Amino acid sequence: MTSIIEKYLPNVANLGWTGDSGWWTSIIQTLYMTLWPAIFGGILGLIFGIILVVTKPKGILESKLWFSICDKLVSLFRAVPFIILLAVIAPVTKLIVGTQIGTTAAIVPLSLGVFPFYARQVQVALESVNNGKVEAAQALGATNTDIILDVYLREARSELVRISTVTHISLVGLTAMAGAIGAGGLGNTAISYGYNRFNNDITIVATLLVLLIVIVIQLVGDFLANILNHQKR
Numbered sequence: 001m002t003s004i005i006e007k008y009l010p011n012v013a014n015l016g017w018t019g020d021s022g023w024w025t026s027i028i029q030t031l032y033m034t035l036w037p038a039i040f041g042g043i044l045g046l047i048f049g050i051i052l053v054v055t056k057p058k059g060i061l062e063s064k065l066w067f068s069i070c071d072k073l074v075s076l077f078r079a080v081p082f083i084i085l086l087a088v089i090a091p092v093t094k095l096i097v098g099t100q101i102g103t104t105a106a107i108v109p110l111s112l113g114v115f116p117f118y119a120r121q122v123q124v125a126l127e128s129v130n131n132g133k134v135e136a137a138q139a140l141g142a143t144n145t146d147i148i149l150d151v152y153l154r155e156a157r158s159e160l161v162r163i164s165t166v167t168h169i170s171l172v173g174l175t176a177m178a179g180a181i182g183a184g185g186l187g188n189t190a191i192s193y194g195y196n197r198f199n200n201d202i203t204i205v206a207t208l209l210v211l212l213i214v215i216v217i218q219l220v221g222d223f224l225a226n227i228l229n230h231q232k233r
Contacts, residue, residue, distance in 0.1 A: 011199040030185040037110035044115040049122025077116040106183035121163035158229040165221025
């Protein structure tokens with residue numbers, strides 16, 4: 001197998017498996033930059049999405065002020081191109097993680113870049129919950145916390161898994177741009193060692209590996225969503 005790769009994909013073989021530019025290193029960096037921003041950005045997006053739903057007009061915690069603030073913040077971050085966001089929040093990134101470059105530094109802009117998209121998706125998912133179920137819970141004396149946890153989140157759980165899957169896949173794409181701050185990853189490998197040096201075999205293999213990660217995320221997400229959807233029924 002090794003001899004075949006060396007014969008037909010010489011540049012791929014030359015990068016090696018380990019080391020700063022090795023394939024395994026790039027894969028781990030991509031997964032690292034996908035996992036932590038998915039957690040941090042996901043939590044932030046979920047919180048904002050819930051606030052947008054419960055504080056909207058006729059919401060269970062209607063508040064024009066809080067709805068307006070959260071709505072404007074989400075819209076603002078969504079409007080900023082990710083590559084610009086990398087540069088704009090560089091001082092904040094250094095304040096939080098102690099550096100502006102590297103894989104860990106990329107977690108901050110990636111989290112902030114993905115959270116507004118996820119927040120809007122959460123908002124749509126929760127608003128799809130039948131309002132009659134919310135009213136029924138209120139009639140039975142359920143608290144606002146009960147309604148959020150047992151009505152909104154429970155009823156929309158399969159949809160929340162689906163939008164989490166879509167968001168996670170989008171995040172994989174953002175990791176490629178994170179290479180602009182020296183974050184590494186498969187996107188950086190495809191561009192720096194493949195495209196910029198005219199090594200097409202590296203570009204193709206890196207792209208296929210990213211595609212493989214996306215397919216795995218999609219399959220896992222669909223599997224979990226189907227299980228939750230059946231449980232709901």
